[in-house]
Amino acid sequence: MDHNQEGSQTEVLHLVRSMLYSAAAESQWIARAPSLATHAGSLRNLLEPFAEIASHVMETPNRLSGKISGILKELDVGALHDRDALRKLVRKMPKGPRDRIVRSALRSFFESEDLKPYQSELIKLQAHLERRGHKAIILFDGRDASGKGGTLRRVTRYMNEKHYRVVALGKPSAYEQTELHMKRYIQQFPHAGEIVLFDRSWYNRAMVEPVMGFCTPKQYRQFMNKVLDYEESFIADGKTTLIKLYFSVSKKEQQRRFERRQNDPLRAWKLSEVDLQAQDLWDEFTEKKFELLRKTHTEKTPWYVIRSDSKHLARLETMKLILRSMKYRGRSRTLDISANPEIVIPGDRELRIMKRERRQHGKAQR
Numbered sequence: 520m521d522h523n524q525e526g527s528q529t530e531v532l533h534l535v536r537s538m539l540y541s542a543a544a545e546s547q548w549i550a551r552a553p554s555l556a557t558h559a560g561s562l563r564n565l566l567e568p569f570a571e572i573a574s575h576v577m578e579t580p581n582r583l584s585g586k587i588s589g590i591l592k593e594l595d596v597g598a599l600h601d602r603d604a605l606r607k608l609v610r611k612m613p614k615g616p617r618d619r620i621v622r623s624a625l626r627s628f629f630e631s632e633d634l635k636p637y638q639s640e641l642i643k644l645q646a647h648l649e650r651r652g653h654k655a656i657i658l659f660d661g662r663d664a665s666g667k668g669g670t671l672r673r674v675t676r677y678m679n680e681k682h683y684r685v686v687a688l689g690k691p692s693a694y695e696q697t698e699l700h701m702k703r704y705i706q707q708f709p710h711a712g713e714i715v716l717f718d719r720s721w722y723n724r725a726m727v728e729p730v731m732g733f734c735t736p737k738q739y740r741q742f743m744n745k746v747l748d749y750e751e752s753f754i755a756d757g758k759t760t761l762i763k764l765y766f767s768v769s770k771k772e773q774q775r776r777f778e779r780r781q782n783d784p785l786r787a788w789k790l791s792e793v794d795l796q797a798q799d800l801w802d803e804f805t806e807k808k809f810e811l812l813r814k815t816h817t818e819k820t821p822w823y824v825i826r827s828d829s830k831h832l833a834r835l836e837t838m839k840l841i842l843r844s845m846k847y848r849g850r851s852r853t854l855d856i857s858a859n860p861e862i863v864i865p866g867d868r869e870l871r872i873m874k875r876e877r878r879q880h881g882k883a884q885r
Contacts, residue, residue, distance in 0.1 A: 630831045636854050637838040638677045645678050647847035649712035654759045655845065656709060658720040661766030662804060663797045664776040664789075666827040666834070670766070671716055673834045674841065684709070687718035700724055700742060701749055708753075721746070722763075725811050727793055730803045743814050750820045760845050763822045764837065765808070765866075767885055770801050772828045805883050809873050816866030824864040836862040 609617060648655060659667040671685055686707045695703055701721055709715040719727075724742040728734040734742075754761050768776075777794060780786040797804065816822045823840055827833035839856040840863055864872070873883035 633831070634673055634835060634838065636851070637835065637842065637856075638673070640842050640851060640854060640856075641674065641838060642677055642679070643849045644842060644845060644847045645682055645714060647849070648714065648845070649679075649682050652711040652758065653845075654709040654711060655714040655762070656753065656759065657714065657716045657762045657764065657841065658722065659716060659718050659764055659766065660720055660722045660726070661764070661825070661827070662768055662773060663791070663794045664773050664780070665766035665768040666825075666830045667718060667766050668789075669830055670825075670827075670834045670837050671718055674838060675716065678714075682712055683714040683716065685716050685718055700738070701746075709759075711758075722811065722815075725815070726804065726807050730800055730807055731793060731796070743810070746815055747817060747820060754819070761820055762841060762844050763820060764840070765811075765822055765824045766827045766833065767808075767824050767864075767869075768827050769885055770798065774798055802882060805873075805885065809870070809883060812866045812870045812873070816870065822866030822869075824866065824869040826862045826864065829862075832859065832862050839863075 612620075647653075659671055661667060675683055675685060684707070686704075688703060688707070691703065704717070704721045707715060707717075721742075724734060724739065725746075729736070729739045750761060753759055777790070777798070780790050780794075812822055812824075825833050825837055825840075836859050839858065842850075842856045843858070876883045
């Protein structure tokens with residue numbers, strides 16, 4: 520083997536290892552991987568998820584994942600060092616699938632590295648809020664499969680768990696349905712020095728509930744008439760920041776993500792009753808989004824629409840928006856936190872876009 524071939528193979532091995540760790544993190548395997556990586560005797564446990572990883576990045580997953588599983592069975596990984604086991608695995612893989620995994624590894628690696636400076640700044644912001652006794656409420660709303668959950672995980676990945684909470688409330692109980700709609704959300708509000716991120720918020724009453732018939736027209740109107748008064752009272756203390764994010768995915772991309780959920784046992788749990796009807800009710804959700812922006816976007820409590828067909832750009836721009844929304848000590852003066860106007864759309868601008876689409880096409884597109 521000449522020097523160039525050896526260098527190329529070393530690079531492939533490094534990228535495959537990066538792919539394994541990165542993809543493992545996405546599917547909850549990383550909880551075990553760091554400790555396993557330090558124990559040679561557990562190498563098989565570390566490598567076996569590779570077949571599962573391949574099934575999510577390959578065009579023909581069943582044959583490739585089966586092939587990788589077969590290769591793993593042939594390997595006596597207990598007698599091999601980490602590097603040698605990976606080398607043998609890569610050598611046995613077909614060139615086409617191997618190249619696709621390497622490309623996927625590169626993309627995953629660089630996207631992860633791209634977020635880290637902003638995740639570091641979020642830690643500074645969190646520490647500043649703690650020192651000053653300030654609070655932040657961040658709403659993650661929008662269409663189904665629009666990337667809210669993935670963005671939440673990236674935003675909070677390195678934060679101090681003692682000073683933030685992700686709140687995802689389920690269907691209200693029969694008792695809660697007799698109470699004020701806002702009550703169960705207010706009960707989750709942050710204490711001094713804390714950030715609370717809502718994975719869907721009280722704005723369910725403005726979107727999902729009226730479209731799906733989960734609330735009455737009267738309840739919808741009452742909510743829309745009163746919600747701004749509530750929100751202004753939330754921030755009246757001067758120490759609370761409210762950030763309202765609406766994640767907007769195209770109809771075509773939403774359908775692609777739904778199909779992936781249907782065919783992926785690790786994502787099938789995400790499919791809900793609402794998801795299964797989201798495509799058929801696309802125009803109804805679009806109309807409710809229009810009313811949402813028209814009635815609840817104000818200078819004091821603005822909406823920001825996040826275009827999320829590109830998950831990575833949506834995650835990056837969300838972090839930048841949060842960092843722009845609050846002043847904090849120690850902010851990097853060299854890090855670019857300016858908005859990408861193609862991804863972050865202020866609510867009033869989105870409203871103008873939707874009005875123009877209505878005139879041109881008879882209805883808004885997203």
